[in-house]
Amino acid sequence: MIRFEGVSKIYSTDVVLKNIHWEIKKGEKVGLVGSNGAGKSTQFKILIGEEDQTSGTIIKEGNPKIAHLKQELDCQLNRSVREELESSFKDVQIVSIKLLEIESKMKSLDIRKNSNELEMLVNQLAKYQAKFEALGGYKMRSDVEKILPKLGFSAEDADKLVGNFSGGWQMKVALGKIILQNPDLLLLDEPTNHLDLDTIFWLEEYLSSLKIAIIIISHDRYFLDKLCEKIIFINRGISEIYNGNYSFFVEQKSLNEESQNKAFQLQQKEIAIQKKYIERFRASATRSSQAKSREKQLKKISRIESPTATLKKVSFNFPDCPRSGKSVLTIKNLSHSYDHKILFLDVNLKVAAGEKIAILGPNGCGKSTLLKFIMKRITPEIGEINFGKHNVITSYYEQNQAEALSLHEKVIDLICNKSPDWPQKKVRTFLGGFGFQNETVFKTIKQLSGGEKARLALALMIMTPSNFLLLDEPTNHLDLQSKENLELAIKNYKGSLLIISHDRYFISKVANRIIEIKDSKLFSYNGNYEYFLEKRKE
Numbered sequence: 001m002i003r004f005e006g007v008s009k010i011y012s013t014d015v016v017l018k019n020i021h022w023e024i025k026k027g028e029k030v031g032l033v034g035s036n037g038a039g040k041s042t043q044f045k046i047l048i049g050e051e052d053q054t055s056g057t058i059i060k061e062g063n064p065k066i067a068h069l070k071q072e073l074d075c076q077l078n079r080s081v082r083e084e085l086e087s088s089f090k091d092v093q094i095v096s097i098k099l100l101e102i103e104s105k106m107k108s109l110d111i112r113k114n115s116n117e118l119e120m121l122v123n124q125l126a127k128y129q130a131k132f133e134a135l136g137g138y139k140m141r142s143d144v145e146k147i148l149p150k151l152g153f154s155a156e157d158a159d160k161l162v163g164n165f166s167g168g169w170q171m172k173v174a175l176g177k178i179i180l181q182n183p184d185l186l187l188l189d190e191p192t193n194h195l196d197l198d199t200i201f202w203l204e205e206y207l208s209s210l211k212i213a214i215i216i217i218s219h220d221r222y223f224l225d226k227l228c229e230k231i232i233f234i235n236r237g238i239s240e241i242y243n244g245n246y247s248f249f250v251e252q253k254s255l256n257e258e259s260q261n262k263a264f265q266l267q268q269k270e271i272a273i274q275k276k277y278i279e280r281f282r283a284s285a286t287r288s289s290q291a292k293s294r295e296k297q298l299k300k301i302s303r304i305e306s307p308t309a310t311l312k313k314v315s316f317n318f319p320d321c322p323r324s325g326k327s328v329l330t331i332k333n334l335s336h337s338y339d340h341k342i343l344f345l346d347v348n349l350k351v352a353a354g355e356k357i358a359i360l361g362p363n364g365c366g367k368s369t370l371l372k373f374i375m376k377r378i379t380p381e382i383g384e385i386n387f388g389k390h391n392v393i394t395s396y397y398e399q400n401q402a403e404a405l406s407l408h409e410k411v412i413d414l415i416c417n418k419s420p421d422w423p424q425k426k427v428r429t430f431l432g433g434f435g436f437q438n439e440t441v442f443k444t445i446k447q448l449s450g451g452e453k454a455r456l457a458l459a460l461m462i463m464t465p466s467n468f469l470l471l472d473e474p475t476n477h478l479d480l481q482s483k484e485n486l487e488l489a490i491k492n493y494k495g496s497l498l499i500i501s502h503d504r505y506f507i508s509k510v511a512n513r514i515i516e517i518k519d520s521k522l523f524s525y526n527g528n529y530e531y532f533l534e535k536r537k538e
Contacts, residue, residue: 001026001064001184001213002047007056008237009042016042018237020056024185029207029214031224031246034234035479036435036451040217043234044068044187064213067183069191073174077163081153081173084162085144088177092137099128143180151176152202166363168199175206185213192220193476196362197502219480221246221505264304274298316433316485318493321465325390326353328468328496329374334383336369343369344380345520353388353467356490356497358507358529361517367500368399370517371470374498387468395466399473401457407446411436411456414445418463433485434459435478451477458486467495475503504529 003023009016016039024030032040045051046058048068076084087093102125109118132138148158151172157165162173171191178186188207192200204226207214218224224231224246231242231249242249278295281287329351336344343366351357359367372378373385375396387394405414415427422430431441434455445453454477469490475483483506490497490510501507507514508529516523516532525532 001061003059004043004239005057005059007043007046007053007058009039009046009051010054015237017053017234020234020237020239022232022239022241024213024215026184027211027213029227029229030216031228031231031249032215032217032234033224033231033246033249033480035481036477038234039237040234041189044189044215044217047185047187062184064184065182066185066187067178067181068187068189069171069175069178070189073167073170074177075162075170075174077161077170079162080159081148081162081165082144082158084173085147085176085180086140088180089135089137089140092132092135092140095128095132095135096137099125099132102128140180147176147180150206168195168363171195171199172202175203179210183212185215186210188214188216188218190218191216192218192223192502194363195502197360197504198362200502200504219475219478219483220503221480221483222503222508225505260304264306267301267304271298271301316430316459316462317489318462318469318495319465321393321467321495322391323494324353324392324467324496325388327351327388327390328353328355328392329388329498330384330386331374332384332386334373334380334385336366336373336380336382338366338369342520344383344522347383347520347522349515349522349524351468351496351498353496354494355513356493356511357499357513357515358511359498359500359515359517360507360532365517367517368472371396371398371472371498371500374470392468393466394468394470395461395464396470397458397461397472397474399476401454401461405445405453405457408444410442410444411448412441414456414460415463418460431459433482435482455482462489469493469495469497469499471497471499471501473500473502475501475506 001024004020007020008018016037020039020043032043034040042051046053048066076087079087102121106118106121106125109121111118136143148155152169153172162170165173175191191203195203200220200223204223207227214227216224216228226245228245229243231244231246233240233242233249233253240253242252244252274294275298278291278298281291284291327350329349331347331349334344334347334349335342359370361367369378373380375394411431412427415431416422419427428441431437435452436456440452443452445456448456458474458478474486478486483503487506487509497510499507499511511529513527514525514529514532516525516536525535527535
């Protein structure tokens with residue numbers, strides 16, 4: 001349906017895409033992955049015509065209709081859900097307004113005095129009614145009624161304002177508008193950002209049921225695994241194709257890197273031997289011709305590129321900290337309400353040393369509030385919250401922690417000032433684990449994007465020694481490599497952990513206990529994420 005052939009995109013300051021080759025067929029579901037800044041969103045912009053490629057060709061067979069669900073949802077909050085869904089039929093709505101205007105004129109017309117004008121209006125009415133029917137105007141209403149329950153909206157919900165619903169429900173409206181346009185290709189840019197788990201489950205099932213082609217940019221690895229049958233990996237401006245889901249891509253990429261690494265090492269060894277021979281016998285009377293011959297051969301050799309990543313290397317670890325006692329945290333008879341909504345009703349929780357607990361639940365159920373109670377940022381209406389008596393040292397990462405960073409300081413200076421004994425190489429390696437490489441380490445905080453600031457705030461928090469971590473959505477804005485680095489660091493962490501995250505793959509890698517907030521209560525599952533899913537099904 002669409003094919004990229006040798007596509008490049010060069011800006012005045014940067015080469016984003018060098019040599020992109022990939023294709024998507026009808027009905028195929030493809031994941032577009034790569035680190036932040038690799039050029040994934042740029043390819044979406046080229047596809048929808050917002051930008052032009054610098055060179056290369058994009059072949060579109062049959063002029064496919066492309067729809068784009070952006071991260072910033074395109075919804076009018078003051079319209080009802082039904083009105084917002086109907087707004088996707090722009091041509092029909094223009095004709096519909098014209099029909100209402102003609103009907104209004106006809107009603108106000110004196111038939112006996114204006115028979116000629118009436119005849120003209122009747123002809124206009126017939127013309128626009130035919131156009132309304134040809135555009136599918138009558139079908140529009142039935143299509144909207146059909147899609148409402150598929151999106152999870154009841155008949156009563158359809159007449160409520162879009163602004164009355166949460167971000168997850170607004171995403172459903174935005175997606176519904178696009179689906180009603182019957183696109184051949186759907187582009188999704190980070191569709192699971194800020195969605196709770198129930199909405200993500202719904203989205204997976206809904207997209208799986210669609211027969212259209214879909215390209216997904218996402219850092220949600222479970223989501224990519226569930227939906228995609230092909231992965232396009234963008235690295236250093238070049239594309240690599242993996243015909244399988246995300247797990248297949250990770251495994252195959254690791255094997256490829258290992259193979260490339262071996263081939264690179266062998267070639268480097270051989271080049272060193274040949275260079276040594278050339279240097280030794282370049283001036284020799286008997287072997288100079290052989291040395292020159294080898295030198296020519298060396299110039300012609302096709303060089304294997306240095307591997308782009310070191311295999312499974314932990315970019316950072318949490319600093320050592322004295323161990324806590326066996327009891328880390330106790331919550332007794334906690335109750336709290338907010339805006340007439342009961343968040344918690346007589347809940348209890350005990351956290352023991354070494355437990356790594358993921359807190360799950362829908363948006364607005366009180367996950368972040370619970371962490372704020374524990375850290376004494378806010379006080380619950382009823383109940384006790386106490387840390388263990390022996391040596392509990394906390395570190396806390398809030399979602400909006402980046403706002404406290406000093407805008408005029410440089411990235412590298414922030415890390416150096418916090419750990420003055422670290423050598424420059426260690427500082428650079430540590431920052432690399434959070435996506436700060438090359439010249440980006442010399443940027444001031446003011447020059448960073450929102451995502452970069454969030455990653456830097458997380459890096460600063462991790463540097464402080466602690467034995468009890470509280471992390472609120474730490475993987476937001478992290479690319480895949482940075483997430484893997486954080487996973488490995490948490491696995492090696494000797495302390496206890498409370499974590500809020502919507503990244504199911506991340507939770508499955510780090511949590512050994514799940515707490516679900518449901519109906520103002522805490523439900524504990526003494527096992528990992530897969531165990532929780534099994535028990536939830538039961």
